[in-house]
Amino acid sequence: MTHDHDLVLRPTEAQTAAALAPPPGRTGGDLVVETLRSLGATTVFGLPGQHALAVFDAVGRSDLRLVTLRTENNAGFAADAYGRMTGEAVPLLLSTGPGALMALPALAEAAAASAPVLAISSQVPAAGLGGGRRGHLHELRDQAASFRDVVKSVQVARTPSQIPSAVAEAWESALTAPHGPVWVEIPEDVLRAETLIPQVTGMDATPHELAPRPELTAVAAHWLSRASRPVIIAGGGVIRSDAAGKLRQLAERLNAPVVTTFGGKGAFPWNHPLSLQSWLEDRHMTDFLEDADVLLVVGSGLGELSSNYHTFFPTGRVVQIEADLGKLESNHPALGIHADARLALQALLETVAERPDPYAPDRVRMVLSAIADRLAAQDVTLEQELLASIRAALPPRSPSFWDMTILSYWAWSAFDAKHPNTMHSAQGAGGLGYAFPAALGAAVAEPGTPVLAVSGDGGAMYSAAELATARQHDLDVTWLIVDDGGYGILRAYMEDSFGRSTATELTRPDFAALAASFDVPATTTTPESLTADLKKALATPGPSVVVLPATLRMFAPTHL
Structure with missing residues (x-):
């Protein structure tokens, strides 16, 4: 009996001839690039640095599109957005030490x-590794340790022959649910060394499917079929697994109201009769x-923001x-189902019974009406009008x-994203500076589509340095800057607390x-002219900036 794992693909005569006579002058950097191309990469982000030059030289001789930004952190944000928009693994090329740490x-x-x-990432030459202090520029005692607690997996290649497998394993890890960032580290001398290893072809890094039990x-x-008051909380996992359609089918079959988390914006139609929107x-x-007597949480850990x-x-x-x-179950006891949201929702659709409930839309309207009444009692008309102006100016897709x-x-609470995967923020980790470089990455992923930051x-x-990037690559990004002087x-948190x-x-x-000094068109707007100015900027190819001087306030705390 022959099993699938016993089958070996035999090379053709042409493949054998090519393998025996690889092109001269190839380096470890070429092995990185060839592996990425074989895996399907078309675009890479990053910044060159001394130890990583061999990779950038190889990229420059390839057909990969290289998008360089002005800081490693912003390059990481751009790669992040490209990955969110395409669902593809996105190479981020970094140098050693300070350059690498800047991306954390x-x-x-x-x-x-x-x-x-x-x-x-590059690393100091292999002879300098091992925890000592050899005096190499950018040297860290254990560079990978700085990233191990942040990324999903770490791969280290110490010889040229390890490079293709290390990159492929990282690629597979990044795309296996849950998606996430991964780290590959290669010493400078390994990247620079000439290699006789055949050109990399036929790499397979198919991500594993995570099906529910x-x-x-x-x-x-x-x-769910027997619930009296079922409710669904839809998180970012619904977006990442492209499961918005299945979510809607399940909600309608169960007549279950749906609220989306801030990371799940757009997972459910904003004005659907069962939509609780995002007022978490x-x-x-x-x-x-x-x-709710049965609460279905899909693709969310019910963290700080999602749990009010x-x-x-x-x-x-x-x-x-x-x-x-x-x-x-990290925050609440539950029937925990470890699975990709799309596969789990499909399994539920195949087994759940239809549940009539003519009163569910009425209950949804009552909640949204109570929220609207609470906001109407506060002085927050300007903030709501600004969101309406942005929504009116921004094309639905x-x-x-x-x-x-x-x-x-x-x-997060009040903006209608219109469609899945069209609204993103830095509310995951909460760092500053995400919006503009991320928008640049999205513009690279979807050329011809105007993007708003x-x-x-x-x-x-x-992020101001990335105005140069926007101009250099002529990216269709409009950057709205709300200027309140700090x-x-x-300011609001401190004044409330202290x-x-x-x-x-x-x-x-x-x-x-x-x-304007970067040759990027800019205008200063007002709340009254915001829609018109944004529409004009978004309709004009290339980058643009719209500045809105305004001091805004948050709605009153609602978790007390």
Whole structure:
């Protein structure tokens, strides 16, 4: 009997001849590039550095598209967004030591958001490894250790023959649910060394499918079919597994209201009769979720933001579908189903019974009406109007990327993303400076589609250098900068907690003039002219900047 794993693909005569006579002058850097091309990569992000030059030389001789940014962290954010938009593993090429460490915040965000970034870093020459101090430029005692607690997996190649397998294993890891960033490290001398290893072809790094256990989905289907008040919380896992359609089918079959987490924006139609939208930071919504007799959580760990700052305590049964094993029941006891959201939802659709409930839309309207009444009692009309203006200007299929700024905090709850995978923010890890470089990465992924980035003036200073990148690559990104003269959300937090703020007021540039110095068109707008100015900027090819001087406020705390 012959088993599949006994089969060996025999090379053709042409393949054998090519393998015996590889092109001269190839290096370890070429092995990296050939492996990436064989795996399907078309685009790489990164910055050159002394120890990584052999990789960049190989990229320059290949047909890979190289997108360089001005800092490693911003290159990581751009790769993160490219991965979110395409679902592909995205190579991020980094140098050693300081250059590598500069990417840590971006990789932390990719880890929190399950973005498949494949970071490939150089290292000091192999003779300098081993924990000593040899005096090499950029030397770290254990560089990989700095990343091991952040990324999903670490691969180290110490010889040329290890490079293809190390890169392929990392690729497979990045794309196996839950997606996430991975790390490959290769010494400089290994990247520079000439190699007689045949050209890399036929690499296979097919990600593993994470299917649910049928006995678990059977129990979940039984509970949901017989529930009196089922509710669904849809997280980012629904977006990443392209399962929005299956989510809608299940919700409609069960007549179950659906609320999306901030990472799951767009997973369910905003104005659907069963849509609770995204008002998770509201006590009315928290009470409604707590009252569910069966709560189905799909693709969310119910972390701090999704649980209204850990003030959410469900009283009924909880079913949690999650691809990240460590998140199962990490915050609440549940029937934990370790699975990809799409496969688990499909299993439920095959087994769940239809559940009539003519009153479910009425219950949804009551909750949303109570939230609207609460907001109407506060002085937050400007903030709601600004979101409406942005929504009116942004084409329905255009992606938007939001930094950690007050308007973004509003958008998490109140912005209609229109479609799955069109609204992204840095709320996973919460670092500043995400929006603009991420939008650049999305523009590379979807050429011809205008992309919006939204930042405050504080976060904008993290990314201002990338105006040069936007111009250099002529990317269709409009950057809206809300200028309130400081770290607005931190100012509000400090004033609420301590009665005054410290270190939140900032000297900043004339952002319109700064953009113009990069030959990027810019305009200063007002709340009244925001829609028209954004529409014009988004419709004009290439980068643009729109500056909105405005001091915004958050809605009153709703988790007390």
